[in-house]
Amino acid sequence: MSRAARLLDLLQVFRRYRHPVSGAALAEELGVSLRTIYRDIEALKAQGAAIDGEAGVGFVLKPGFMLPPLMFSEDEIEALVLGSRWVAERADQPLGAAARNALVKIGAVLPPDLRAGLDDSTLLVAGGSPLAAGESELPRIRDAIRRQRKLTIAYADVNGASSERVIWPIALAFFDRARVIVAWCELRNDFRHFRADRVIRLEVETNTYPHRRATLMKQWQAKEGIALRSRQEKEQSMLTRIDSIKQ
CATH class of the missing domain: 3.30.1520 (PX Domain)
Known part of the structure; x- marks a missing residue:
């Protein structure tokens, strides 16, 4: 796993906790050493993440921080594509158009190698019942x-x-x-x-x-x-x- 992907995973874990979480718990969930967790927390702080806490007490991420550029795993991209296609087939026209527009906006800020996954997804949605x-x-x-x-x-x-x-x-x-x-x-x-x-x-x-x-x-x-x-x-x-x- 790349360091950037690991930092993103750490952010996602932080967002699930409203209260301070120990470094040991973070390390166990991500499958890395406690030393790596402390190093990654410092890296996130250097990029502007408002992380409060200290070793032995616990850490908590204040809301509002997003690691640039916007990154998703391949599975997350396929989930977004599949979801938007499902909405386009099953929902009303304005909601379907909103789903497609959201994908365009996400694609505009993805790194080039990940952006290709939006168009190349092989997950298809069968046509739904037409709206009555x-x-x-x-x-x-x-x-x-x-x-x-x-x-x-x-x-x-x-x-x-x-x-x-x-x-x-x-x-x-x-x-x-x-x-x-x-x-x-x-x-x-x-x-x-x-x-x-x-x-x-x-x-x-x-x-x-x-x-x-x-x-x-x-x-x-x-x-x-x-x-x-x-x-x-x-x-x-x-x-x-x-x-x-x-x-």
């Missing part, structure tokens, strides 16, 4: 989630019965077969999942919902047991319940 008519509202839904705005929607269930709700959107799930709004429903006084392709009409309200989105996300995850299921199980479970439960 109702899913043209995905950009507005994403904006409402960011701003924590209520939505008033007219929604048709699996049998075609329609209803009007006021919901608090907290997340948008992109599955191969559907795009799903995760929200608190005022009518049901509980969390519900709404397929975006079944939204007949949508209005973004001017008022925000009364609880923080992060708090609602934790409550939803606790209820659904999201952390305990695989991706496939989560998708099948969510879509099955959308079709079976009373919305």
